[in-house]
Amino acid sequence: MRRLYVIGIGAGDPRQVTVQAIEAIGRVDTFFVIGKGEVKRELTEVRAALLAEYADPGHRVVEIADPPRERTVDSAGGYRDVVADWHRRRAELLGRAFDDTDGVGAILVWGDPSLYDSTLRMVERVLEAGTRFDYTVIPGVTSAQSLAAAHRIVLHEIGEPVHITTGRRLREEGVAAGESTLVMLDGECSFTQLTGADLHIWWGAYLGMPDETLIEGPLLAVRDSIVRRRDELRAAKGWIMDIYLLRRS
Ligand SMILES: C[S@@+](CC[C@H](N)C(=O)[O-])C[C@H]1O[C@@H](n2cnc3c(N)ncnc32)[C@H](O)[C@@H]1O
Numbered sequence: 001m002r003r004l005y006v007i008g009i010g011a012g013d014p015r016q017v018t019v020q021a022i023e024a025i026g027r028v029d030t031f032f033v034i035g036k037g038e039v040k041r042e043l044t045e046v047r048a049a050l051l052a053e054y055a056d057p058g059h060r061v062v063e064i065a066d067p068p069r070e071r072t073v074d075s076a077g078g079y080r081d082v083v084a085d086w087h088r089r090r091a092e093l094l095g096r097a098f099d100d101t102d103g104v105g106a107i108l109v110w111g112d113p114s115l116y117d118s119t120l121r122m123v124e125r126v127l128e129a130g131t132r133f134d135y136t137v138i139p140g141v142t143s144a145q146s147l148a149a150a151h152r153i154v155l156h157e158i159g160e161p162v163h164i165t166t167g168r169r170l171r172e173e174g175v176a177a178g179e180s181t182l183v184m185l186d187g188e189c190s191f192t193q194l195t196g197a198d199l200h201i202w203w204g205a206y207l208g209m210p211d212e213t214l215i216e217g218p219l220l221a222v223r224d225s226i227v228r229r230r231d232e233l234r235a236a237k238g239w240i241m242d243i244y245l246l247r248r249s
Pocket residue numbers: 011012110111112113114115116117141142143144183184185186204205206207208209241242243
């Protein structure tokens with residue numbers, strides 16, 4: 001393989017796919033799908049619909065199964081080691097798949113590859129391990145942008161910073177004064193552990209998808225309805241993706 005595209009496809013709404021992404025998809029011979037076992041049915045369908053509409057009819061899809069990931073970790077250092085080991089094993093599988101492929105390859109990435117996605121780190125590892133190819137990154141609309149647009153908000157106060165973090169880090173660090181905090185990858189409703197009466201939350205699930213759900217308000221007033229709604233949605237669909245912004249008023 002001589003060229004690889006890493007293509008951001010937006011965070012759920014197929015109309016978020018950019019013209020640049022569509023042009024790249026049309027040039028690809030082989031699409032690599034990583035970790036299909038963990039990808040939920042709707043997400044797989046979004047990708048399949050994109051390929052049906054924009055890819056060359058002769059394209060191939062190569063699925064690369066995810067190596068199993070150790071889930072029990074007792075510290076932040078342990079967590080990083082586990083993730084690094086998982087990335088290394090994923091990169092080995094990817095390198096072998098690249099070596100076996102001619103022409104132009106692509107990996108489609110949910111949202112944008114720059115935000116909580118390991119694809120670019122894996123691609124760098126494959127290059128370091130000796131497989132030779134050029135690669136190009138095509139940006140996509142992130143779930144952070146989708147959340148801001150759905151709630152019609154700016155992510156930060158005028159001239160102030162925005163902090164992007166995970167549910168796990170929010171539980172450890174809370175929300176700093178003077179900072180807006182955007183939380184992703186939170187399977188545990190970590191906002192319920194915050195007590196500040198001055199906190200406001202803008203929450204969104206399945207953004208850009210038919211089941212998009214939004215709740216916004218003072219944290220202490222709306223947190224129980226978010227937890228309840230989240231449980232109902234997850235029970236009905238079998239999976240959920242949500243993201244939220246917290247800010248002190
Ligand atoms: C592995 S990260 C991938 C983020 C992605 N690269 C992006 O640019 O948005 C997955 C997290 O993104 C957020 N997310 C992605 N798509 C979403 C959507 N359509 N609605 C709500 N949250 C979403 C959730 O917090 C989810 O846990």
